[in-house]
Amino acid sequence: MGRDESRPSGSELTRVLRERLGSEWLEDAGPEYAVGPARPETLAKPRSLEEVRELVAVCRSLGLALVPWGSGTHQHVGNAPSRLDVVLSTRDLSGIVDHDPADLTVTVRAGTTLAELASMLRPSGQWLPLDPPAPDRVTVGGMIAADLNGGLRFSHGRVRDWVLGLTFVDGVGRVVRGGGRVVKNVAGYDIPKLLVGSYGSLGPVVEATFQVRPLPACDRTFGVSAPSLEDAFRYATDIFDGPCSPLALDVLDAGAAAGLGLGKDPFVVVRLGGETREVEMQRDGMASFLRGLAPLEPAQCAALRDFTLRGPGSWGARFAVSPRELVHVALRAEEEASRFGLPLYLRVHFGTGVGFVRLSAESSKEVEAALGYLRWLRFLCRRFGGFCVYEQLPADCKALVDPWGPLDATLELMRGVKAALDPRRIFNPGRYCGGL
């Protein structure tokens, strides 16, 4: 929703920016930092909260648009920003600030990757029980901003459930702290929630505190093929209603299973964790009614985790509906894809109502079909109280369909939030839903 704000040419302002901030942590941005048609001139790598604040303050006074950047893995999501002058890389804002194992909390800087965080927690027998794709690249800030979740949400909830507090710089140039560093806290409004899933549109997150948990003594993933997608859902329902307490419970259609090397039939994945005996008993219990239940290889687990980024197909969409309707929506989605003549790859987090579809579409006829299919899928999800976001679209298709989809009466409130925190629209302008 590119609102074209008229202003002087970028280069002159860039010169002023570098004059004011020096050149120690500013450089020319390469083409890899383009987001759609928007090409930034400057790459900034601030090393401290204070430098982030200075950068934002100067950009604000000059009217330069700024995009926070973790490792760039999810920069494809959403509209292309209407303007983009400066990339704020969090690469030099990394590392643990504070971790006292006995408190079960950790404070970490935004540019830390999830893999780094995990390796720092592991020696104390702890983890942050979230499993978004590509932990070797995804940063803590990117995970918060893009609200990246994985199968563990079945048992452990989402990013919002684990962030206790955070520090960010808003578009007025204020350093803002929300929440705190203790596991229970209701002092003031829950600002961290607002930043989770804000796609960098409210300001760069510089530091965050998470609650962490003891690592399960035993953590194993099993899978089983099913003759049909309906059967796969029946298996998942039996597990869901039965005595097991899985960490994650996913259903894949035949396309996704094949794409991940898990056979050619629909597939159910169950991740179990806890005391060793607990895991064994649950596995035995399931094996008694799920013939063929077998452990997954670590590589298969990783491929599943990275499905939304590296799965088969080049188009991707995420949807959420009431869990009561999930099976119905998934079955319809599968059925309809064949009517559109499209190969579909479907993964759902059972019990949460959240799913992902991926598609391949190359020829112009296929592209046409894919767009039609995604429009239909959004319509279906909206009918069941949900939504559907097209996360991966070819750039030239973003003009044809809204990657986010329509917002209801809450758009006015969201505009108010954006206006309060970023009145001059310097962060990722136009990127977020509703053109925020």
Place this chain on the structure above:
Amino acid sequence: MQPRSLIGSLRRIVGDRHVLVDPMELRVYECDGYTLEKSPPEIVVLPGSTEEVRAVVELLFREGIPFVPRGAGTGLSGGALPRGASVVLCTSRMTRILDVDPKGRRVVVEAGVVNSWVSRAAAPYGLFYAPDPSSQPACTIGGNIAENSGGPHTLKYGVTTNHVLGVELVLPSGEVVWLGGAAEETLGYDLLGLVVGSEGTFGIVTKAVLKLSKLPQETATLLAVFSSVDDATRAVSGIVASGIVPAALELMDRKIIDAVEAAYGFGFPTDAGAVLIVELDGRPEGVSAQLERTLAVCRTQGARELRVARDEKEREALWKSRKRAFGAVGRLAPNYCTQDGVVPRTRLSEILRFVEEVGRRHGIEIGNVFHAGDGNIHPILLYDERRPEEVEKVRAAGREILEACIAMGGSITGEHGIGVEKMEELRLLFSEDDLAVQRELRRVFDPLERSNPGKIFAMPGGCVETRRATRLGACKLGA
């Protein structure tokens, strides 16, 4: 509008019986569970549906009259105190459970539904609603959402915000919006996350979609008796450090044990320094392994006695003792004030020593019953409201305790909210900029600060000003 014609208009919306103006009836609403301050409202309105709430709020908006949302009035920070406004909107008639969806593990309720009714409605399906404040037989879901309430079991299961999926909110302008819903995510900013814990300052919640959890297969509840509070807190750290996340981990000190014993006679050893109630739940194999480890940790930390509840009856008795502890305290003094600070778990024994010292210094009796596993302390300060000097001492001691929590990297409230009680301390916890951002966000929902004014944020110029300006008599010029 004159008060009399306002009352007439309100009666036309909700019915004659549901607008209270008789001073005797209004006294019930002069405070909540925080009794250090009282201020009776002039009108209490009891709407019976979202539509009635909408119409009432819209009328008040047009007339320029602020209001205070109220559930059961069990709040402990003065959130429902009619201080900045003289009209109270109470949800006590909005008590329908609208939908139970066992398959999707969701329930849709009206805001006035009492917390414990939700678990009761879910129980036939093997499900329950996890947030369980000790006040659960009385407090409402609307109040829980406003305060982001916790309870003993939030250690493992999380607080209210982790279990609310959607709310229907009547904005202070009278507009009705849904934030979230049955789906686990929504498009756009997490406004729902912001509303939970906003203490009624964003409008009135009229309905909510809540998440239900599966009842654990096995539960083990343990009473561990220690000679001193220090030993008990060391056991708390030991249990957490051993890689166990108990469902609940609660501590009661000597004063509370005495009160509970005197009131109910559960059979606690009255010479104990402190007891822990530890609950473990999950799969049977996991629970038995964790119970072994928990018992071992308690022994190492010098537990004098370990009692594992043998059946549901014994388990219930233990929980009754914990959840009725506040009630029992009522026998010790005419009044009490509960603090709600939080410290990192590793600083528990330090803060408890400090609490003891503060009590000694001010000559106030203080008992402790609290969510030890979360580091969420609840010192209960006993006093007599007829003695002004005691009231002052209680306020001063409370402030010192909260300042100590801040100094230890903690918070001034873990579950009871800021209300009117901790507005000053909030300024110690956050910078001017932090608070400015919070106020700006409030104005996104409530630009004229009509919903629960004078709460959370200390008003420049003091609250006396606010109170006077909002008396109804002064409103005839309004709008």
